[in-house]
Amino acid sequence: MRETCPARSKMEKAWGRSAALGLLLLLLPAGCATPSPRARVLEEFQPGSLTNLAAYRTDTNLEIRIPFPGKDALAHASWPRVESAAPDYQRLFAVLTFDKEERAARKSTITKTNRLPIRTAQEWRQLVQNIFAGLAPTQPEHGVLFLIQNQEIIVFRDQAGKLGVAPLQRKPPELVVDRTFEDADFSRAALRLLEESMANLDPNQRQFLFVTGGDPAFVFIDLKQRLVVFLSYPGDPESQELPGVFAVRALNSLLVRSLILTAIKNPVTLVARGLWHLGTSGAAAISPGPENPGGPPAPLAGGAGMDLPAWEQELDGLVSARRYPGRVDFFIDGEQFFPAFLQSVEGAARSVDAQVFIFDNDDYAVKVADVLKARSSSVKVRVLMDDMGSLFGGGARPSPAAPGFQRPAAMENYLTADSKVRVRASANPWLTLDHRKCFIIDGRQAYVGGMNIGREYRYDWHDLMAGLTGPVVGRLEKDYQQAWAHAGPLGDFAYAWVSLFQHPAARKDALVNGIEVRPLRTATGKVEIYRAQLEAIHRARSYIYIENAYFDDDNIVGALIQARRRGVDVRVILAAQNDSGIMQTSGQIIGNELLENGARVYVYPGMTHVKAAIYDGWACLGSANFTKMSLYVGQELDIAFSDPATVQRLRQELFEADFQRARELTAPVPMDWTDSFVKYFADQL
Secondary structure, three states, X not given: OOOOOOOOOOOOOOOOHHHHHHHHHHHOOOOOOOOOOOOHHHOOOOHHHOOOOEEEEEXXXXXXXXXXXXXXXXXXXXXXOOOOOOOOOEEEEEEOEOOOOOHHHHXXXXXXXXXXXXXXXXXXXXXXXXXXXXXXXXXXXXXXEEEEOOEEEEEEEOOOOOEEEEEHHHOOXXXXXXXXXXXXXXXXXXXXHHHHHHHHHOOOOOEEEEEOOOOOOEEEEEXXXXXEEEEEOOOOHHHOOOOOHHHHHHHHHHHHHHHHHHHHHOHHHXXXXXXXXXXXXHHHHOOOOOOOOOOOOOOOOOOOOOOHHHHHHHHHHHOOOOOEEEEEEEEEOHHHHHHHHHHHXXXXXXXXXXXXXXXXXXHHHHHHHHHHHHHOOOOEEEEEEEHHHXXXXXXXXXXXXXXXXXXXXXXXXXXXXXXXXXXXXEOOHHHOOEOOOEEEEOOOEEEEEOOOEOHHHHHHOEOEEEEEEOOHHHHHHHHHHHHHHHHOOOHHHHHHHHHHHOOOOOOOOOOOOOEEEEEEEEEOOEEHHHHHHHHHHHHOOOEEEEEEOOEOOHHHHHHHHHHHHOOOEEEEEEEOOOOOHHHHXXXXXXXXXXXXXXXXXXXXXXXXXXXXXXXXXXXXXXXXXEOHHHHHHOEEEEEEEOOXXXXXHHHHHHHHHHHHHOEEOOOOOOOOOOHHXXXXXXXXX
């Protein structure tokens, strides 16, 4: 379910009863009632006000008789058979249909003995309130965090001990969070309270059907089977993307926008990227791959690493990127990043600039979009997304969502509808991508790293973002202004104007505990991320830690093998379940090569989307993968730094923690001869 609650400028100390109930319902799939598109037959149906519903249940089938003027309607739902008397409640989802069924089939269900007791929406709200009141702490100014059904809600007691509710990004600063409940934790903790509350309704009944007044419209509970079924109405077919529309949009992105329109407004870019892409593709095609020197690797050298001050000075000449003062904080996984980001958006005073490779169209991406739309009424909000990345990211691999959620066909249109959000999409001439992820708030705070906007980044994948403050944000703001101009109607001409004549205002904010931060780029003719990291591998004397899911560059692999040969402790973390089958195979081949040459290879459970490395105390992290597209061709943004305290935090919070979570390989992964063809294809990506 997608739920959007209105943005507020300030957090109230205590919420009224009606507001509290509305937000409490956010925590369950049948929560906070925002009508979703429905079939036309339901337009005059008001489920929360019904008093003469009738419902019948047999096994895995449910029939609901819904009153309509002149003639009643029959809604049908069914669900898979479940294990009887399961140890935990089993939650299922079903969609009500109004299809005509055989009279005999309905007659066997609609009998007096199969009739269910119907409970009202008010009783449902009271039930939910009882559950959450029972889970909330009793101590004033303490609360619990619920991460349930795509919602992040704090349930707490205020100074007077009254129950209060708030979205996580609006948590009162004085509040102490005692515990976090996820889906499984919540189910176990709520089970006892649920059964007690249901018994109070009617101790002789073991089955109930609740009208919720929202979406899902009904909740069926069977205490004996320990089963909860959330029942939603079908979506409006007119709101769904028609077959073939996605193909037309893809053709428009790849041909019209990326080539024809680019030739008009970005002629220099079209030629330059084409030539650069051709040159790098040719080089990758003839690359012999890493050499295996054979023989046992040298013992680990240990001891001091490279001279970091000397290394930073050498980098000043090796790449054009300079160093800027700044402060760096780390946000590991969506659980840390997105609440902080949304809180920054809520607190913005002047502007919010977002740049992503993928702005998905799933339920969590829509939630973020709604926050941006709400803020656009008072601050300037701009969103820059990669055209092909967002199109295929949302259209090709849809993630699960709660029943009743309707995916926007195009996030560009959704963001701008009924709002002042400005959106531009970066074109993809010659299939080049803008893979950067950068969020800038008021020109004073920034987030960079690997996370796009979507459900998997919030809930499913392991990932990393860095929060930045200080003068380094001005450099990122300049890059954003250039990218925004380049994606606009004047293209190359606007880009040149911004580059030559527009400069962000100098920031004079006091910087506490600042360090030197160096933004690194990959762009047409600019391979700073590749050159810096390859040279760092050559210079490393003590250790190299790398975590990256997309690992395919032969030069990097060869340099890592040579580093291990001279006694460097080389450790690489790969994903156990890569979202790309090609990169999964390529990563396994490279993992085998590194393992056979003495490196330590770890497999992180599930999907890690982290792109980070430490070379003897010099750290580099951001959006870039270890692939040809990221290191040579596309648009990427990393940051690098060598401050000992900051690097040590990254080492402890990310790498040492992930070494513990991951499984270390002790033998090569079995491969067959066909995998070498997959690896060759991956080399071109």
